[in-house]
Amino acid sequence: MIEPFLLRALAAAIGLALLAAPLGSLVVWSRMAYFGETMAQASLLGVALSLALGQSLTLSVLAVAIIAALLILLLGEQRLLPLDSVLGLMHHGSLAAGVIATAALAGPSVDLLGYLFGDIFAVTEADLYWIYGGGAVVLGVLWLVWQPLLRLAVHHELAVAEGVPARRVKAVFMVLLATTIAIAIKILGILLVIAFLIVPAAAARPFATTPERMVAIAAGIAVAGVLVGLEISARSDAPGGPAIVLVLAILALVSLLAASTGLRRRS
Amino acid sequence: MPETTADRQGGGRGPAGEATCAVDACGCSHAHHHHGEVMSRPRASLPLDSAALLSARGVGLARSGRTILEGVDIDLHDGEIVTLIGPNGAGKTSLVRVLLGLERADTGEINRRRDLVVGYAPQRFDIDAALPMTVERFLRLGIAANRADVAAALAEVGASRVIDSQLASLSGGEAQRMVLARALLRRPNLLVLDEPVRGVDYAGEAELYTLIGRLRGERGFGVLLVSHDLHVVMGASDRVVCLNRHVCCSGVPRVVAKDPEYERLFGSDAARAFAVYEHHHDHAHDLAGETVATVPAGSQPAASETHDRIEQ
Incomplete structure (x- = not known):
């Protein structure tokens, strides 16, 4: 008989895997990995906010992630610095601010590691409602904007010239991404959440011929990573989130290496 | 001729030798007007057509x-x-x-x-290889067209054989033709x-x-x-x-x-x-x-x- 806490961890991770596959694929296609990383790391300020106000962690992180996304968009309009420099600045700045704010509010005994890497074995029933309820809403909205998002990912200018309302569609996507980060942060931590999104998508790419197939393969790979990672974690006492992400990263590396040697043989 | 010459010399539109x-x-x-006096421009009074x-x-x-x-x-x-x-x-x-x-x-x-x-074919059409998609799928994305329509449009631009190719595998010329086919498919x-x-x-x-x-x-x-x-x-x-x-x-x-x-x-x-x-x-x-x-x-x-x- 599996222990209830392990069962909850499994249910949470599988739910997140299914949510991560389409969002992660879109992040990869739109070259937004660093953007998402910055949003996630800014979320530590959301943790501090929830400590300060005594509000729900998920809602605080959601609010801060959306504000961070808006700030990035605003700073992206200036032309003096490239976007990756702006993101680097925000990413480290907000992480530093978050660590200081969290420590100041919760005292030196705060479990910073728990926020950075999550605690998959501390999943509560309420977390599961967030993952499956919130996740279903995110996937439903994503389904509505899937086609315009694909058109923007193929060729941004062409899509805009053809009348795709790029700003609105991207804003919706950013809110969906922020929501996903907020839902996943307690379980995977601010440092691992984006990896959990993009690594399965990266691993799936060599085997995919359509966008939807890439999402399906990514979901399968993410679930496999969850199962193997949690098994390793249960047997060896390794922390759950990092174990899952490590397994996924190894799968992605093998997949990409196989693809590049396969290409070399063909050419 | 005098007008042309005067224009080239007196235009003040950039360094000598610049395309004029x-x-x-x-x-x-x-x-030619160079100072943005909108009201004084001779043709500014022409209304939008x-x-x-x-x-x-x-x-x-x-x-x-x-x-x-x-x-x-x-x-x-x-x-x-x-x-x-x-x-x-x-x-x-x-x-x-x-x-x-x-x-x-x-x-x-x-x-x-x-x-x-508008059917638009931009100057550059570089596809990020991270996105797997066939030409047919792209040409039907956001356009009410079936495979036969796509095949006909590609035939029109002389790119029939790429219909099942991945976007990222197209050559520059093929991509140009493919994007022209998409522009035409939009009617x-x-x-x-x-x-x-x-x-x-x-x-x-x-x-x-x-x-x-x-x-x-x-x-x-x-x-x-x-x-x-x-x-x-x-x-x-x-x-x-x-x-x-x-x-x-x-x-x-x-x-x-x-x-x-x-x-x-x-x-x-x-x-x-x-x-x-x-x-x-x-x-x-x-x-x-x-x-x-x-x-x-x-x-x-x-x-x-x-x-x-x-x-x-």
């Missing part, structure tokens, strides 16, 4: 303090092929971006007819092609323009072509708009070139004026496409350098 378009002689142009698919007046655009476009008027009509020519850096692509709404102009107004449907009433012959060989180029001319005849859409190659322009367009930040001239080159009354109508200035434009190449074409002597030797020290730039 002095083709007022084609008769349909407005005066509401019958046109797309009509723009006084479009101005500046980036980082540099003027990119200035007082540009342009109208695009049903069934008309308009070619936008001008040297590199003349603002051709910027103007297209403004007309398509990809960029907001700083000044001026643009009217898009209510029923306007546009305005086709906008930015340097459509990039990555297409010379024979393919002629073929492409023949195709565009034929489809225009069949479907009656308006066409806006962007080119830096005057030679191509001569055979393909109904009207040429020469741009160098402002509209230097607009005219009907092919008709003009073949018309025996050409000299009487426009004098030798027009031919010479095109030669003035063309001397940015190391050779020039007259209006029949024959190579002619450029301006006197010594007056164009940077000819070989600009040749590389333009013929890239």
Whole structure:
């Protein structure tokens, strides 16, 4: 008989895997990995906010992630610095601010590691409602904007010239991404959440011929990573989130290496 | 001739030797204006053409303090092929971006007819290999078309064999044709092609323009072509708009070139004026496409350098 806490961890991770596959694929296609990383790391300020106000962690992180996304968009309009420099600045700045704010509010005994890497074995029933309820809403909205998002990912200018309302569609996507980060942060931590999104998508790419197939393969790979990672974690006492992400990263590396040697043989 | 010369010297539009378009002689142009006195511009009073698919007046655009476009008027009509020519850096692509709404102009107004449907083929179509997608899927994305429609559109542009290819595996020429097929599948009433012959060989180029001319005849859409190659322009367009930040001239080159009354109508200035434009190449074409002597030797020290730039 599996222990209830392990069962909850499994249910949470599988739910997140299914949510991560389409969002992660879109992040990869739109070259937004660093953007998402910055949003996630800014979320530590959301943790501090929830400590300060005594509000729900998920809602605080959601609010801060959306504000961070808006700030990035605003700073992206200036032309003096490239976007990756702006993101680097925000990413480290907000992480530093978050660590200081969290420590100041919760005292030196705060479990910073728990926020950075999550605690998959501390999943509560309420977390599961967030993952499956919130996740279903995110996937439903994503389904509505899937086609315009694909058109923007193929060729941004062409899509805009053809009348795709790029700003609105991207804003919706950013809110969906922020929501996903907020839902996943307690379980995977601010440092691992984006990896959990993009690594399965990266691993799936060599085997995919359509966008939807890439999402399906990514979901399968993410679930496999969850199962193997949690098994390793249960047997060896390794922390759950990092174990899952490590397994996924190894799968992605093998997949990409196989693809590049396969290409070399063909050419 | 005196007007042209005066214009070139007194225009103050940049350093000597910079591409300067002095083709007022084609008769349909407005005066040059450089100071943005909107009210005093002779043609500023012309209202937007509401019958046109797309009509723009006084479009101005500046980036980082540099003027990119200035007082540009342009109208695009049903069934008309308009070619936008001008040297590199003349603002051709910027103007297209403004007309398509990809960029907001700083000044001026643009009217898009209510029923306007744009088929657009951008200058560059680089696909990120991270996104797996076949040509067929892309051509049906956001367009009500079945596989047979897609196959027909690809056949039209001579790219039938790529229908099941991945987007990322297309060559430059194939991608150009594929994106033209998408533009046609949208059943546009305005086709906008930015340097459509990039990555297409010379024979393919002629073929492409023949195709565009034929489809225009069949479907009656308006066409806006962007080119830096005057030679191509001569055979393909109904009207040429020469741009160098402002509209230097607009005219009907092919008709003009073949018309025996050409000299009487426009004098030798027009031919010479095109030669003035063309001397940015190391050779020039007259209006029949024959190579002619450029301006006197010594007056164009940077000819070989600009040749590389333009013929890239």
